[in-house]
Amino acid sequence: MAEVHVIGQIIGATGFSESSLFCKWGVHIGGAWKLLSGVREGQTQVDTPQLGSMAYWSHPIDLHFATKGLQGWPRLHLQVWSQDIFGRCQLSGYGFLHIPSSPGAHSLDCVTWRPLGGWREQLARAFVGGGPQLLHGDVVYCGADRYRLHTAAGGTVHLELALILRNFSRYGIEC
Amino acid sequence: MADPGWSTDTGEAVYRSRDPVRNFRLRVHLQKVTSSSLLYQSPPQLVNDLIDMVTFNPRTSASGHWRDEEDEEEVVIGWQEKLFSQFEVDLYQNETACQTPLDHQYHQEILNLEASGGRKNRRIFTYTDSDRYTNLEEHSQKMTTSDSEVPSFLVERMANVRRRLQDRRGLSTSREGSIVKSRIITWEPSEEFIRSNHVINTPLQTMYIMADLGPNRKLGQSNYEQVLCTLKVDSNGVITVKPDFTDNKGPYRIVMEGEKQEVWKYTISNVSSPAQREEEEREQRVFKDLYGRHKEYLSSLVGSDFEMAIPGSLRLFVNGEVVSAQGYEYDSLYVHFFVELPDNWSSPPFQQLSGVTQTCVTKSVGMDEVAYFSYPFTFEASLFHENEFLADLPQWPVLYLEVISLDFWQRYRVEGYGSTVLPLAPGSHTVTVSTWRPVELGTLAELRRFFIGGSLELEDLSYVRIPGNFKGKRLSRFGFRTETTGSVTFRFHCIQQSKAFLEPGFGWKKMQSVLGGFYKQDSVTNVLEAFQRARRRMQEARENLPQDLVSSSTL
Secondary structure (H helix, E strand, C coil): CEEEEEEEEEEEEECCCCCCEEEEEEEECCCCEEEEEECCEEECCCECCCCCCCEEEEEEEEEEEEECCCCCCCEEEEEEEEECCCCCEEEEEEEEEECCCCCEEEEEEEEEEEECCCHHHHHHHHHHCCCCCCCCHHHHCCCCCHHHCEEEEEEEEEEEEEEEEECCHHHCEEC | CCCCCCCCCCCCEEEECCCCHHHCEEEEEEEEECCCCCCCCCCHHHHHHCHHHHHHCCCHHHHCCCCCHHHEEEEEEECCCCCCCHHHHHHHHCHHHCCCHHHHHHHHHHHHHHHCCCCCCCCEEEECCCCHHHHHHHHHCCCCCCCCCCCCHHHHHHHHHHHHHHHCCCCHHHHHHCCCCCCCCCCCCCHHHHHHHCCCCCCEEEEEEEEECCCCCCCCCHHHEEEEEEEEEECCCEEEEECCCCCCCCCEEEECCCCCCCEEEEEEEECCCCCCHHHHHHHHHHHHHHHHHHHHHHHHHHCCCCCCCCCCCEEEEEEEEEEEEECCCCCCEEEEEEEECCCCEECCCCCCCEEECCEEECEEECCEEEEEEEEEEEEEEEECCCCCCCCCCCCCCEEEEEEEEECCCCCEEEEEEEEEECCCCCEEEEEEEEEEEECCCCHHHHHHHHHCCCCCCCCCHHHHCCCCCCCCCCCCCCCCCEEEEEEEEEEEEEEEEEHHHHCCCCCHHHHHHHHHHHHHHCCCHHHHHHHHHHHHHHHHHHHHCCHHHHHHHCC
């Protein structure tokens, strides 16, 4: 059994056309893995940037995993939403990130995309907001059905993750 | 001996302890500096330091020097132990002067002391956390030479922190638990909330060690009181001592104001009795027990075994992402990629070694048009060697990719071809692959590409590197024209697993230094040679081992 600690934060997001952003996140792990402690999904507050365009969340991530094998290394999926002045939420982007495998501190940028929809929906989105969302969230972290999608590029979410590994060298693993 | 080695640094020192603070003891030694006592070094640790100088020390007792017992004093003080000063004794002896319950308690204690033969301390005394002085001192302590210095808002608040603790000791833990989770924001903060939350909120316990440095036989005047040492302990076991212990430093000095300008020196040392050996052992046993049980609990959850690589093989795990594609001519891009495993590599049958991303409309970032995919892929491959002394060295898997644009009218254009060798070193790598696309001479082809889509395509993607059906000594692409297009960014997290890494002589550091050289020399061979050597050594070691040991090591 080997153990992985993931400690870090979702710092914020840049490059989204909307302000007042918030982020839902979750961690997906394979069958050989077990979450020993920590919260595996969460949601940040709504942040409205006052200066500049970066929304800061500084949302903590602290997870402790144990594993029997290397398949199914933890993967992080994100959804960035924006809230307008009427309190309506609309999707701004889906993002995905493999949790790095080497120990140490990692500064990561996660790019996002959103489903585009037809021209009617695009027009509606430009004027009244809304827009299509994924039916099944697993498309974000599984690549198999991605080819069906037509998407638009979104912004970037910035993360800082630090990893502590235990016992991996005992099983002849270099990561 | 002329320089007594004063400590002039009276800054505070911070210590941490997990043990209960009631075991904290310190010894304070106070001595008046006179012309003769300057030469007399009483603290034993100083004698140790100056062992060669000891002959110069005048033997005070031998020379018959008379020393006033009020000029020197040494006491051992425990945490929050109250030692009364002459002033306090005089004050609290009189029952009419007592107002608070604490005063009455002190009155009783002083009477008891008198009955049992008087107090032992003379000049050194203490103010504990509950004494009036501690509050006053905190409130009226001056920081500058200004005459009209008024305590700031923060000073009052900080004093409150300590006072609040006195009022409600032991309540803090239960308070934390009662915070309602659903209410994150307090819209109408109460007085109490402001008082407790607008300043640092770690409750402190304070204690002052004081000295009455009045003239001999005229003790008990409060204007001669001097602070020797301030001790603060918070609930997290942080002990602040100001000034620091004088364990291996010279004593501190106090110069009295007034005509005589008497000089006093004092030392403070930590004499908390260390834990008993049995106690320490017991503590360690308890910890060991706890950790052992925790480990058992973990392995009952997950299981203690781990998936191992087959001996003599190297397993490569790649967690990858197609991050973005930038700098392409047309919009709505998608990336099609696959991984080619060279000879001697294999992968599990369920493994998917290719992928197609979604179609993504680009956006402008700086000068570039960028499409974001964040498309995940993972795969696993193993490198085997049946024949140990194979002449040629193994090759590393290669990732081929093509970028295609698909526009509104379903016109399909090849935007670029590229390839990259997967990273050889384990760890995280961000790789940007530059791509090209074939072009035809003449404007007709470009016009066709612009209006109706479609352009030259490679029949076989492996032509990007070395064509699969290529047999020869030189690869020539002369006559083939291409145009530089954009680039695709990948992120790889590589993990390698092999029993060879467990071999003591192997040393990944060595491998890494070779890998470092690889990037400079741009040659795979060095790495693979090192890997081969290590494997061979391991194989030999295995053959030399007795059979039973080998079978047990494969478990």
